[in-house]
Amino acid sequence: MSTDSYIHKLLPGTPGGPLLFTFHGTGGDESQFLGLARELVPEATIVSPRGDVSEYGAARFFRRTGEGVYDMEDLARATGKMAAFVRAHVEAAKPSAVLGLGYSNGANILASVVFADPALFDATVLMHPLIPFEPQVKGDLAGRRVLITAGRRDPICPPNLTARLEAHLRARGADAKVEWHEGGHEIRENEIAAARLFLQETQPTGMK
Numbered sequence: 001m002s003t004d005s006y007i008h009k010l011l012p013g014t015p016g017g018p019l020l021f022t023f024h025g026t027g028g029d030e031s032q033f034l035g036l037a038r039e040l041v042p043e044a045t046i047v048s049p050r051g052d053v054s055e056y057g058a059a060r061f062f063r064r065t066g067e068g069v070y071d072m073e074d075l076a077r078a079t080g081k082m083a084a085f086v087r088a089h090v091e092a093a094k095p096s097a098v099l100g101l102g103y104s105n106g107a108n109i110l111a112s113v114v115f116a117d118p119a120l121f122d123a124t125v126l127m128h129p130l131i132p133f134e135p136q137v138k139g140d141l142a143g144r145r146v147l148i149t150a151g152r153r154d155p156i157c158p159p160n161l162t163a164r165l166e167a168h169l170r171a172r173g174a175d176a177k178v179e180w181h182e183g184g185h186e187i188r189e190n191e192i193a194a195a196r197l198f199l200q201e202t203q204p205t206g207m208k
Contacts, residue, residue: 003088005081006049009034013045019095020044020199021086021121023106024051027058037101040196044099047089049082051105061109067156068132070108079112086113086120097202100124101195103187104156111135111165118144118172123202125149125195128185130157131165141174147198149179149191156185 009030013020020041022033030050037046051061053074062078063071090098100121102110107129114124115135123145146169150162162178169176179194 003085003092005085005088006052008047008049010048011038011046013041014043016094016096018044018097018099018202019090019093020046020099020101021089021110022046022048023061023100023102023110024048024059025104025106026055026060028103028106029059033101033103033106036192040101040192041099041199045093045095047086049085051109052081053078060105062105068130070132072133075109075112078109079116082109083113083117083120087117090120097122099199099202101127101199102129103127104129104185114141114144114146123147123199125198126165127187127191127195128154128157129165130161132161135165135168137168137172141169141172144174145198145202146174146176147179147194148176149181149187149194151181151183151185151188153183154185 020037022037024032030048051059053060053063063074098121100110107126111126111129115137118139118141125147127149152159166176166178181188181190
């Protein structure tokens with residue numbers, strides 16, 4: 001798979017440093033989290049793809065048939081395509097660490113890639129993911145770090161499904177934890193602070 005299989009933006013960072021992929025939410029684009037990514041990991045090379053599915057003009061990474069009802073066949077297609085895209089960039093950059101950050105639909109495709117290829121990312125931040133199915137992890141997640149951020153009153157991502165996802169990741173060996181806030185589907189400051197610390201902690205000594 002080519003490094004250009006998705007429309008994307010690439011912001012160069014420190015050569016040989018970390019590679020950070022960002023994945024936008026429904027209706028976002030490849031620019032949505034560039035500024036946040038640079039703030040969180042200033043030395044990283046940032047790769048930000050745009051979803052290749054349009055839902056009434058809103059970009060997404062895979063199709064759905066209703067709110068919280070996924071087209072599982074298209075999710076499988078998108079997962080394979082995205083994993084290959086990430087792998088191509090990793091092979092080209094040869095980074096010190098591979099990091100991922102996704103919000104909402106972007107968190108969902110990132111999580112699905114982690115399930116399909118656990119060794120691909122060293123650390124991932126899943127902001128308000130909704131995984132309404134039993135994940136099938138191909139391998140184990142030992143040594144992989146996952147931060148989930150969530151709202152206790154999120155009408156899109158029920159807290160019980162967030163807790164179930166954390167438990168599933170832990171059962172497969174991941175170092176997983178949840179950063180909660182008391183609101184809904186919006187991103188709040190405590191999530192950003194937790195993501196900053198989490199991603200910086202993944203960097204090799206001397207890169208923090």
